[in-house]
Amino acid sequence: MVRLLHGLPRSVSEKCTPDHGGDVWDASSRLRIPVSNILDFSASVNPLGTSPFAAKAIRSGIRFLDFYPDKDCSSLKHAISSYIGGVAAENVLVGNGSTEIIHLFSQVFLGPGDEAVILQPTFSEYEYAVLRSRAIPVGSWMGEGFKLDAEALLECVTPRTRAIFLCNPNNPTSTMLNKSGLEKIVEEAAERKIMVLLDECFIEFVDDPEHLSLSRYSTDQENLVVLRSLTKAFGLAGLRVGYALGEEKTIALLDKFKVTWSVNTLAQVAGVAALKDTEYLDATKHLVRKERAYLSEALPRAGVFTTPPQANFLLGELRGRLTAPELKRRLLRHRILVRDCSRFRGLGSHFVRFAVRTRRDNLALLRALKEVLHN
Numbered sequence: 155m156v157r158l159l160h161g162l163p164r165s166v167s168e169k170c171t172p173d174h175g176g177d178v179w180d181a182s183s184r185l186r187i188p189v190s191n192i193l194d195f196s197a198s199v200n201p202l203g204t205s206p207f208a209a210k211a212i213r214s215g216i217r218f219l220d221f222y223p224d225k226d227c228s229s230l231k232h233a234i235s236s237y238i239g240g241v242a243a244e245n246v247l248v249g250n251g252s253t254e255i256i257h258l259f260s261q262v263f264l265g266p267g268d269e270a271v272i273l274q275p276t277f278s279e280y281e282y283a284v285l286r287s288r289a290i291p292v293g294s295w296m297g298e299g300f301k302l303d304a305e306a307l308l309e310c311v312t313p314r315t316r317a318i319f320l321c322n323p324n325n326p327t328s329t330m331l332n333k334s335g336l337e338k339i340v341e342e343a344a345e346r347k348i349m350v351l352l353d354e355c356f357i358e359f360v361d362d363p364e365h366l367s368l369s370r371y372s373t374d375q376e377n378l379v380v381l382r383s384l385t386k387a388f389g390l391a392g393l394r395v396g397y398a399l400g401e402e403k404t405i406a407l408l409d410k411f412k413v414t415w416s417v418n419t420l421a422q423v424a425g426v427a428a429l430k431d432t433e434y435l436d437a438t439k440h441l442v443r444k445e446r447a448y449l450s451e452a453l454p455r456a457g458v459f460t461t462p463p464q465a466n467f468l469l470g471e472l473r474g475r476l477t478a479p480e481l482k483r484r485l486l487r488h489r490i491l492v493r494d495c496s497r498f499r500g501l502g503s504h505f506v507r508f509a510v511r512t513r514r515d516n517l518a519l520l521r522a523l524k525e526v527l528h529n
Contacts, residue, residue: 164444172282172499181491195390196493198356198467198509201441202422206387211392211427215420223419228450230417233246233426234382234397238369244402245410247374250416252383252396254257255408257283259379259398260317262411263349268316273301273307275327275500277353280319289316295500300327300461300469304335308342318343321353323360326495326507328463331364340368342399344377352380355396358387358435359442359466369399376401377409386466388428393421442466456507456520457527460513466473469495472504474527481506481526488522 177196235243249255251284260283264270268289272280273296284291294310297303307318318339322331336352343350352372357363372380384395395417398408421506428434446463453460458470472481479496485492493507508519 172278174278181329181486185486185489186491191489193335193429193490193511193515195509195511195515195519196491196507198465199386199391200389200438201400201445201509201511201515202377202389202434202438203430203465205431207431207434208388208390208424208428209386211423212420215423218419218423221419223415223417223422224415227417227422230395230422230425234431237429238399240370241399242402245399245405247398247400247412248326248404248417248422249396249398250421251385251394253279253383254394254413254416255285255379255381255396255398256280256351256353258408258412259349259351260284260287260289262408263317265316266312269312269314270317270319271310271315272319273302273321273324273331275495275498276321277325278321278498280321280351281499282354284319290314293499296327296329300324300329302331304332304337304338307339311346311348315346315348317349317351319351319353319470321355322366323356323465325353325356325465326390326467326493326498326501326505327461327469328467329461330360330366330464330509333368336368337371340371340378342377343500344375348377350378352378354380355383355386356465356467359439360464361443372399373401376404379404384425384428387435388425388431388436390421390424390428393418393424395421395425401497441512444452445512445513445516448513449516450500452516452520453508453523456523458508458523466510467493468510469510470506470508472506472527477503478506478525479503484526485519485522488518488526491521492519492521 176233178189208502231243231246234246240312264287266288270284274293281291295446344420372378385391458469478496482494495505
């Protein structure tokens with residue numbers, strides 16, 4: 155089904171506000187307690203915290219703070235190249251979190267009156283970036299079970315379409331998009347001179363990411379930009395480190411428009427170190443796999459029905475009278491923060507997202523849910 159996202163402000167002066175989780179600072183202020191006393195299930199980051207290698211590099215990197223950062227992020231690009239494998243440093247762009255690159259992509263490839271197809275429900279920042287470019291967001295809706303229908307999405311494409319936004323695994327549904335379907339979209343988009351942004355910021359958490367990612371495939375496709383992040387898997391949300399992979403000319407074009415020194419020195423040194431911390435990443439994947447399965451079984455028993463998850467978070471549906479905003483308010487009294495998904499397009503007032511955390515934290519969530527939902 156095709157739908158123009160009418161009713162939205164389309165000028166920069168009237169832009170809509172994106173909606174995010176992870177606002178522990180506001181919760182801390184409301185509850186008048188330290189941030190460390192809040193269990194944050196609203197932000198889908200590494201449950202083990204920051205990589206120890208990264209933390210050590212940050213402490214050591216303080217001695218470089220009287221210098222400007224390396225504007226080219228050379229060391230980090232080479233570290234990413236080595237981490238991905240089969241990708242040259244020239245195929246890498248580093249940004250101040252993946253969000254900077256989303257907006258950069260829209261700035262470079264979209265203009266007033268252009269259309270951008272966004273597979274919904276998904277991350278709100280894509281639509282916000284489209285609107286800031288004075289372009290028109292067009293919604294293409296996922297099928298049953300939040301699956302990708304490549305044919306249905308391509309039916310949304312018009313002569314005015316200049317970009318397609320996809321997220322895999324998708325946020326907030328935690329579902330994987332079919333790889334063959336993604337490749338079909340990229341190839342047909344290339345024939346029509348349409349750019350594709352594929353967000354893989356949660357790809358480290360899925361089973362067999364090597365065979366599901368289009369990272370290496372992107373280096374031969376001029377119309378494809380694959381977005382990745384160190385925020386999620388490596389616990390660097392506060393430093394903002396994201397990167398894009400693509401064909402050399404495409405990356406060079408994006409780089410021309412990037413803000414100088416947007417990635418600070420500590421972010422760069424932490425990123426280089428984190429990518430080498432294979433033991434930490436292996437432990438993370440093991441924990442997420444185990445606790446994701448545990449929550450998948452336990453949440454329905456607590457009264458929250460989930461979509462089979464592939465990433466480090468679960469989308470839950472409340473089937474009683476209680477709405478997601480009200481559940482969020484009640485859980486906050488227990489010092490637990492969850493992601494109210496009622497503002498995601500294509501969902502509704504009864505959808506909630508839960509990050510995968512440690513067993514101790516997950517048990518605390520389940521106890522609070524049973525008390526809130528059954529009393």
